[in-house]
Amino acid sequence: MEKSTQNLAITATSTSINGLQKIGLFLGFSGLLVLALSFFNIEALNNSVWLTFSLLSITVGCIVYAKGLYANRPEGISNTGVFFSSLSFRGTVAWLIGIILTAFYVFLYWFPEYLGLGQNGASNTGIVAFFDPLSLFLNGNVASQWFVYGTLYCVAILGLGIKFMYKYRHNKYQLFRTGSVIFFQLGFAFLLPEILAKLNPSDAYYAKDLKNMWPLNYYFFDEWHVNNMLQGGNLGMFMLLSGLALIFIISPILTYFYGKRWYCSWVCGCGGLAETAGDSFRQLSSKKVSAWKFERWLIHLILVFSFVMTVAVIFTFLNNNPEKYLISKNQFIYFIVSFIGVFTFVLYKFKKNDLDTDAKFTIGSLLAIMVLVIVMNFYSGNHNIFFLDSYKLREWYGFAIGSAFSGVIGVGFYPILGNRVWCRFGCPMAAILGLQQRLFSRFRITTNGGQCISCGNCSTYCEMGIDVRSYAQKGENIVRSSCVGCGVCSAVCPRGVLKLENDSEKGRINSNEILLGNDVNLLDLLNTK
Ligand code: SF4
Ligand code: SF4
Structure with a gap:
């Protein structure tokens, strides 16, 4: 032989x-x-x-x-060697590419x-x-x-x-x-x-990307942008109305039927780059509990910042030019506060048993926004919001979140921190869609726990840092706010345990309180007996 x-x-x-x-x-x-x-x-x-x-x-x-x-190679995913490659496991090549990308973004923005x-x-x-x-x-x-x-x-x-x-x-x-x-x-x-x-050619600039919706497109409600759309003829009006329809009608309906994957993994440009150019780096996402906690705090702080910044900008231009618009600044503030108030109350009333920690953070953020908006109404002058210039606030947001975080760190650090750093820790859109995905959606990943061999492939290649295996071991559906529905966990599972499904809401959240090896230190438990 x-x-x-x-x-x-x-x-x-x-x-x-x-x-x-x-x-x-x-x-x-x-x-x-x-x-x-x-x-x-x-x-x-x-x-x-x-x-x-x-x-x-x-x-x-x-x-x-x-x-x-x-x-x-035979069909099926082969990730052999990803933890030995300089490119895919933070070696010299990865650092080199990270530095070049970061430098490119710094020049691009500033x-x-x-x-x-x-x-x-x-x-x-x-x-x-x-x-x-x-x-x-x-x-x-x-x-x-x-x-x-x-x-x-x-x-x-x-x-x-x-x-x-x-x-x-x-x-x-x-x-x-x-x-x-x-x-x-x-x-x-x-x-x-x-x-x-x-x-x-004669129209002043307004965003013509039909899928780039607020709050990802953070200047959508800026006065100059709204004015340019209003003065942009039929096309401008179409962009304004379709932008509003996307936020208030289309997105909630699609998220209800398909989860946030319809946007984050099928449509969004940031998600598109992460899934294609960033595929080699998905295993770099941190699966630590501390990273999950950090994610909750950061993404919700940015959500509050983006909401308050948008309200502040609208508040300022309604305040400065009351004759130009159909509603007054007070009516606008009352509308926002009532909308968030009713929305949060309904959520809590009907979904309080389904609230996980992520959803509680989002509800807390909505309440914080409500309070800040009310306070804003009392402590703001013509240009000042909380004694700060509202356009300066908008500028800081653009600099820190729109440029430094989403571009420089979000893409420049792909080879070091993984491909979904922005989507996981920074995107306010992902936070809003995540709340709906958790509470009002037919989407879930079902797990056939008996088939799981605990290989951990699913957790390793989850770009959002979700410990998918821990759900599979318990036979529990995965209904996480942060899941972008990329389906790679399911694609890399050698046992066909995971399936992305849209079905009725009944029984979708089925937490199984089963103790896993990681949850308890058996020696400590024995010693306390
Ligand atoms: S849980 Fe699965 S579908 Fe969701 S983000 Fe992670 S790998 Fe993608
Ligand atoms: S990849 Fe499949 S078999 Fe492996 S731990 Fe995940 S669910 Fe279990």
């Missing part, structure tokens, strides 16, 4: 790459090299041919590399001139100028740093999304939701807004 020279241990990792992977890497790095060279303003490279080459080369490189990596954005009417240079031809073609204007960012964002979601689809090709749900995030990012977040901007 022929002697096998192959190490068959499950921990064995292979560092060799095949021909297709080499071609993929060559193409991808060639595209990146051309992008990097664009910083040096090389005249010969500054045209649409090289831009097309660069973007295509990166995308095709990702696809070819994925084909080389996964095509010859120093776009170093990316080449023309100042005071000057022409663009560097990488921003490199994207001018595409920007002129799509929206009729030269590129901004946001156009560069949006294009690269789409390339990342498309290229690495197809890689993700190769990896999870045995799982229809993963194929569906990845197709969905690619469609929404390329169509709704990128192409449609650019084309609409070209068709309406």
Whole structure:
């Protein structure tokens, strides 16, 4: 019998790459090299041919590399070696990528001139100028740093999304939701807004991404934004009404039927990038109880901040221009307070038995918002909210949460902290949808506990840091506010224990108070007897 020279241990990792992977890497790095060279303003490279080459080369490189990596492996998820790889387990490569991404975000938000954005009417240079031809073609204007960012964002979601689809090709749900995030990012977040901007050149700016809803889009209710929509003709009015419908009608209905996954894992751009470009880092999410506690505090503090900041901004412009709007600042405050009050009372009255700690924190946050809004009404002047300038408050939010947290930490730290840091610890939208998912939704992950072999794959690859295994061991449904319904826990389970389902609300929350090994120290228990 022929002697096998192959190490068959499950921990064995292979560092060799095949021909297709080499071609993929060559193409991808060639595209990146051309992008990097664009910083040096090389005249010969500054045209649409090289831009097309660069973007295509990166995308095709990702696809070819994925084909080389996964095509010859059996269907089913192979995560062999993720804890030995420098990229996926906080090695040198991970730190290097983290530093490059973080630096890119810092320049993007605060120093776009170093990316080449023309100042005071000057022409663009560097990488921003490199994207001018595409920007002129799509929206009729030269590129901004946001156009560069949006294009690269789409390339990342498309290229690495197809890689993700190769990896999870045995799982229809993963194929569906990845197709969905690619469609929404390329169509709704990128192409449609650019084309609409070209068709309406005289309109002042307002967000034309139909899926980017408040509070994720934190400037939706800013005076300048509302005014621009009101003065934006039919399209502006459509954006305003569809934005309101999304917040108050569409989102609650879809969350009721499908859980928050309809947004966080099927539609949202942040979720889209996390699921595709961030897939290699999902195992880095902390599963510690302390991280869960920290998550509750931080996400709810940000929820309160975002709510109060929005109310403060609306309050200020109603206060300053009462003649321009249909409602007065007092009516607005009474409406907000009554709405939150009734909502919280109904929740508590009818759902008090289903409130877990996460939901209690959200209810506490709503009460805190109510109190702060009432106090605001008494201690605010024309521009001041609690003795602070309301626009300054909005600026701080934009700086600390909208830029530093969601961008710099949220994406720049993928290789170090995992791919859903922003969604888990910072996104106010996720907190609101999470409350509804816990209390008013048909979504749950069912667990066939008898089949569980406690391998822990599900917990390891849960990007939200949920200890899925502990629920499976008890045969308890997973109805957690933070679950984004990515389905990867179910996809990586070797025993088919976990199933994402939408069904009647009855019996959905079925807490099983079974003591698990981790819950109690048996020696301590014996000693106390
Ligand atoms: S519990 Fe499962 S579906 Fe929910 S976030 Fe974690 S891995 Fe995704
Ligand atoms: S992956 Fe499946 S078998 Fe393994 S611990 Fe989770 S539920 Fe149990």
